Amino acid sequence: MKQELAKTYAPNELEDRLYREWSEKGYFTPDTDRDAPSYTIVIPPPNITGQLHMGHALDNTLQDILIRHKRMQGFRTLWVPGTDHASIATEVKIVEAMRKEGLTKEEIGREAFLDRAWKWKEQYGGRIISQLKRLGSSCDWTRERFTMDEGCSRAVKEVFVRLYEKGLIYRGNRMINWCPCCMTSISDAEVEYEEQNGSFWHLLYPIKETGEMLEIATTRPETMLGDTAVAINADDPRYAHLHGCHVILPLIGKEIPIVCDEHADMTKGTGVVKITPAHDPNDFEVGQRHSLPLVRVFTYDGHMTGAADKAACDELFASGKASVGEPEVLDCGKYAGMTTKEARRAIVADLEELGLLKKVEPRVHEVGTCYRCHTTIEPMVSKQWFVAMETLAKPAIDVVRSGEIKFVPERFDKNYFHWMENIRDWCISRQLWWGHRIPAFYCDACNEMVVTKDESCKCPVCGGEMRQDPDTLDTWFSSALWPFSTLGWPDETEDLKMFYPTSTLVTGYDIITFWVSRMIFSGMAYMNEKPFSTVLIHGLVRDAQGRKMSKSLGNGIDPLEIIDKYGADALRFALATGNAPGNDMRFSDEKIEAARNFTNKIWNAARFVLMNLDIDTCTLPAPEKLCIEDKWILSLYNKAVRDIGANLEKYEIGIALSNLYDFIWDIFCDWYIELVKPRLNAVGTEENLTAQNVITYVLGGTMKLLHPFMPFITEEIWQKLPHEGDTIMLSAYPTYDPALDFSREEIHMERLIAAIKAIRNRRAEMNVPPSKKAKLFIVTDARDTFTDAVSVFFQKLASASEVAVVDSYVDESAVQLVTDCAKLFIPLGDLVDFEKERQRLNKERENIEREIARVEGKLANESFVAKAPAAVVDGEKVKLGKYRDTLAGILSALENLK
RNA sequence: GGAGGUGUAGCUCAGUUGGUCAGAGCGCACGGUUCACAUCCGUGAGGUCAAGGGUUCGAGCCCCUUCAUCUCCACCA
Numbered sequence: 003m004k005q006e007l008a009k010t011y012a013p014n015e016l017e018d019r020l021y022r023e024w025s026e027k028g029y030f031t032p033d034t035d036r037d038a039p040s041y042t043i044v045i046p047p048p049n050i051t052g053q054l055h056m057g058h059a060l061d062n063t064l065q066d067i068l069i070r071h072k073r074m075q076g077f078r079t080l081w082v083p084g085t086d087h088a089s090i091a092t093e094v095k096i097v098e099a100m101r102k103e104g105l106t107k108e109e110i111g112r113e114a115f116l117d118r119a120w121k122w123k124e125q126y127g128g129r130i131i132s133q134l135k136r137l138g139s140s141c142d143w144t145r146e147r148f149t150m151d152e153g154c155s156r157a158v159k160e161v162f163v164r165l166y167e168k169g170l171i172y173r174g175n176r177m178i179n180w181c182p183c184c185m186t187s188i189s190d191a192e193v194e195y196e197e198q199n200g201s202f203w204h205l206l207y208p209i210k211e212t213g214e215m216l217e218i219a220t221t222r223p224e225t226m227l228g229d230t231a232v233a234i235n236a237d238d239p240r241y242a243h244l245h246g247c248h249v250i251l252p253l254i255g256k257e258i259p260i261v262c263d264e265h266a267d268m269t270k271g272t273g274v275v276k277i278t279p280a281h282d283p284n285d286f287e288v289g290q291r292h293s294l295p296l297v298r299v300f301t302y303d304g305h306m307t308g309a310a311d312k313a314a315c316d317e318l319f320a321s322g323k324a325s326v327g328e329p330e331v332l333d334c335g336k337y338a339g340m341t342t343k344e345a346r347r348a349i350v351a352d353l354e355e356l357g358l359l360k361k362v363e364p365r366v367h368e369v370g371t372c373y374r375c376h377t378t379i380e381p382m383v384s385k386q387w388f389v390a391m392e393t394l395a396k397p398a399i400d401v402v403r404s405g406e407i408k409f410v411p412e413r414f415d416k417n418y419f420h421w422m423e424n425i426r427d428w429c430i431s432r433q434l435w436w437g438h439r440i441p442a443f444y445c446d447a448c449n450e451m452v453v454t455k456d457e458s459c460k461c462p463v464c465g466g467e468m469r470q471d472p473d474t475l476d477t478w479f480s481s482a483l484w485p486f487s488t489l490g491w492p493d494e495t496e497d498l499k500m501f502y503p504t505s506t507l508v509t510g511y512d513i514i515t516f517w518v519s520r521m522i523f524s525g526m527a528y529m530n531e532k533p534f535s536t537v538l539i540h541g542l543v544r545d546a547q548g549r550k551m552s553k554s555l556g557n558g559i560d561p562l563e564i565i566d567k568y569g570a571d572a573l574r575f576a577l578a579t580g581n582a583p584g585n586d587m588r589f590s591d592e593k594i595e596a597a598r599n600f601t602n603k604i605w606n607a608a609r610f611v612l613m614n615l616d617i618d619t620c621t622l623p624a625p626e627k628l629c630i631e632d633k634w635i636l637s638l639y640n641k642a643v644r645d646i647g648a649n650l651e652k653y654e655i656g657i658a659l660s661n662l663y664d665f666i667w668d669i670f671c672d673w674y675i676e677l678v679k680p681r682l683n684a685v686g687t688e689e690n691l692t693a694q695n696v697i698t699y700v701l702g703g704t705m706k707l708l709h710p711f712m713p714f715i716t717e718e719i720w721q722k723l724p725h726e727g728d729t730i731m732l733s734a735y736p737t738y739d740p741a742l743d744f745s746r747e748e749i750h751m752e753r754l755i756a757a758i759k760a761i762r763n764r765r766a767e768m769n770v771p772p773s774k775k776a777k778l779f780i781v782t783d784a785r786d787t788f789t790d791a792v793s794v795f796f797q798k799l800a801s802a803s804e805v806a807v808v809d810s811y812v813d814e815s816a817v818q819l820v821t822d823c824a825k826l827f828i829p830l831g832d833l834v835d836f837e838k839e840r841q842r843l844n845k846e847r848e849n850i851e852r853e854i855a856r857v858e859g860k861l862a863n864e865s866f867v868a869k870a871p872a873a874v875v876d877g878e879k880v881k882l883g884k885y886r887d888t889l890a891g892i893l894s895a896l897e898n899l900k
Numbered sequence: 901g902g903a904g905g906u907g908u909a910g911c912u913c914a915g916u917u918g919g920u921c922a923g924a925g926c927g928c929a930c931g932g933u934u935c936a937c938a939u940c941c942g943u944g945a946g947g948u949c950a951a952g953g954g955u956u957c958g959a960g961c962c963c964c965u966u967c968a969u970c971u972c973c974a975c976c977a
Binding site: 007009010011195202218219220221222233265266267270271272274275276277282283284285287367368381413414416417420421424511512514515541546548579580581582584585586587588590592593595596598599600601602603605606607608609610611612613614648649652654656657660663664671672675676679683759762763765766767769770771772773798799801860863864865866867868869870871873874877878881 | 902903904905906911912913914915916919920924925926927930931932934935936937939940941942943944956957958970971972973974975976977
């Protein structure tokens with residue numbers, strides 16, 4: 003069988019063909035009947051809003067490498083794919099699209115809106131899936147899931163109800179982060195802090211009892227209308243006489259108390275803090291401690307409250323439906339209806355007019371913004387659903403602390419612990435429509451509330467109709483359940499038994515708090531078991547200048563364009579190579595071109611091998627039939643197998659891949675192929691047959707080693723080589739074989755290579771073109787290295803016309819080269835410049851003498867000899883011996899020149 | 901205010917438990933029509949491993965200090 007390959011690797015045609023074939027033959031689906039250990043990965047589900055970006059490409063390349071490696075090792079591997087509904091992100095996009103059509107959510111109503119959302123999901127969810135396929139991801143598509151599919155929704159309801167029944171989910175008026183743009187609450191994790199230039203306004207509040215002016219500094223004067231107290235520190239001597247006094251809140255003339263609270267820090271500002279419990283998290287706490295009223299002065303869309311808002315609130319209180327902690331609403335009068343920004347200006351101007359603005363200082367401070375739209379977050383007291391985190395956090399901390407779950411690299415556990423140990427209750431309700439609707443039902447008739455999975459429930463008190471809570475859940479609430487909801491939970495499915503806990507989670511460090519931590523406490527809480535054993539963390543993919551890739555900068559690189567141009571394997575190589583876990587990486591043209599060149603190199607090596615092949619099956623010949631170069635390549639191949647395997651086990655994917663790169667390019671292509679060419683040309687001989695088998699064995703094995711990283715090219719080549727089985731995907735990953743350890747031949751080849759390199763080097767320095775052949779005389783004690791059989795190497799690779807191993811050689815007109823075991827003479831006649839030769843040899847002599855002095859010094863150091871491991875000391879001794887031999891050679895060469 | 905990352909050749913970065921670790925790719929210089937590959941082959945130049953101190957027989961690697969740079973977290977008025 004003669005197989006042929008095209009001259010240049012053209013990835014596109016074969017990628018589609020091979021992926022379809024793998025998929026159709028069901029190779030991605032685990033054989034659940036087979037008895038084998040499981041290895042499971044659940045995909046971090048991409049948002050349906052997006053399309054594949056470089057971050058996804060990296061994330062999924064790493065997962066595919068792991069899963070393909072384990073599959074080839076014989077594990078029962080499952081990679082569960084899916085997408086995330088991305089509640090807020092998707093809703094924002096749909097609202098945006100509707101705005102362009104002149105529509106609003108309210109106009110079309112909830113049902114029509116959800117219709118649009120599902121259509122969106124069909125369109126864009128499908129797109130990202132097909133993009134994942136182009137990368138070569140070997141996901142089990144028969145198990146594809148969506149965070150809002152029926153199963154996931156069931157899991158969400160189940161968890162909600164269970165937690166509610168345990169008292170770990172509660173509803174109440176609490177301080178939350180409100181995004182006036184998205185018009186919803188968001189969790190603490192979803193707030194991003196940005197540095198902004200602001201001001202520090204020093205206001206004066208008149209004191210009722212003494213008539214003094216109390217100076218108060220604030221960064222947010224517009225909240226003053228909602229002040230319900232002023233706090234001082236009880237120990238502050240400056241204000242000791244004011245305990246129990248009141249201030250008159252300017253502009254509205256309201257009397258509010260001066261309270262003593264630890265929150266007022268004597269060392270900061272004026273030591274006096276205005277307290278706005280409804281619009282500041284700290285002030286909320288102070289308000290709780292002193293039972294201060296909550297006065298809301300902002301609307302949910304970022305304006306000052308007015309008469310209508312107040313009326314609505316009054317009605318709520320009058321009806322008796324206002325719940326505990328419900329804030330009052332102020333009619334802000336002349337400020338009503340202004341945006342908070344306008345109100346700030348107006349209030350400051352009015353205070354200034356009244357002489358109550360003492361000074362304004364510029365100040366830089368961190369302002370919370372919405373992670374989706376980057377609108378400034380308004381802290382608000384609002385009635386929301388929360389998860390009580392304290393009891394849930396503890397097992398989640400322990401399971402990482404005990405090492406049951408490991409972060410790779412380890413340092414990210416610090417991040418995790420810090421977040422988990424300082425966690426606050428999780429606000430999970432969102433004023434959005436796209437998402438899992440909260441399974442709480444209210445009876446308008448009698449105010450009863452029921453939390454249940456049953457959507458058609460009746461009021462248990464009065465039997466009346468129930469109204470479901472209009473809010474939806476934080477999108478991360480369903481993501482948190484992903485490792486088990488995708489396997490069928492809450493049912494006790496076979497998949498759950500077989501594949502949970504999952505093995506490795508691969509994700510970026512930017513998502514540890516959002517997602518990883520929540521999956522861990524969820525797994526512990528509902529499964530009583532960790533969701534995964536290892537969290538492999540990777541960094542961000544940045545552009546060539548090191549900037550974050552973003553839409554607004556327009557510096558994003560589209561992975562699909564890269565795949566079209568260079569192939570998926572090249573993209574995968576570029577992403578997986580030369581970067582360590584947890585570190586950011588840069589993506590550049592140079593990198594992808596280098597990757598493309600590597601694929602082409604592999605392709606051509608295979609092309610060469612196939613051109614010289616006429617065997618149909620490959621059997622490794624018995625050792626006595628192997629030539630030195632065969633044993634050498636097998637030995638190095640075997641070491642590569644060991645190293646690559648060890649690095650993959652340690653998740654050192656970048657190192658494993660560079661081991662492979664080095665082996666393929668520098669060892670296999672640059673040396674072995676060149677070394678066996680003469681034998682491959684000698685068609686019909688036994689040596690030729692041996693060479694064919696060895697080169698096929700090594701190339702085939704190398705393709706297997708490389709397959710997890712570059713699945714397409716390796717499958718294509720492997721298929722064309724003599725092979726057993728239907729696909730490289732399911733072939734056995736190579737393992738270390740002690741029988742292939744040929745260390746003697748390694749030493750011989752090292753010597754030969756050193757000699758060949760020395761000759762090439764010397765000829766290059768002298769500008770002798772390779773076409774000018776010259777005789778080579780070798781004087782050496784290492785006769786077993788420089789055998790007749792290896793002469794051809796020098797002819798082929800070192801431009802030798804003929805090679806002779808001689809007892810001694812004297813010829814003044816010869817170039818002399820010295821290695822640690824041989825002296826090489828190349829009679830080049832006129833080309834030799836004796837003065838230059840002498841200088842060169844002297845330089846070499848100086849170098850080697852320096853080295854000898856260094857090693858001798860080391861060995862003369864008693865504590866080195868006494869304390870260093872024997873192997874290290876022996877190594878130094880061997881080195882010294884070689885150096886001395888080399889020096890002797892150089893000295894005799896110099897002698898020869900005289 | 902806390903925590904962490906990074907700093908190694910001109911550029912981008914590897915360097916696993918301290919002992920052939922001073923490396924790779926790109927770039928640069930010189931040479932090459934060798935029948936797999938010019939997306940290639942051969943050869944070469946280049947680094948006090950940010951600075952200083954310490955531990956050790958031995959330090960890019962461990963410890964301390966400093967500088968530069970990036971990131972995360974944090975309710976500071």
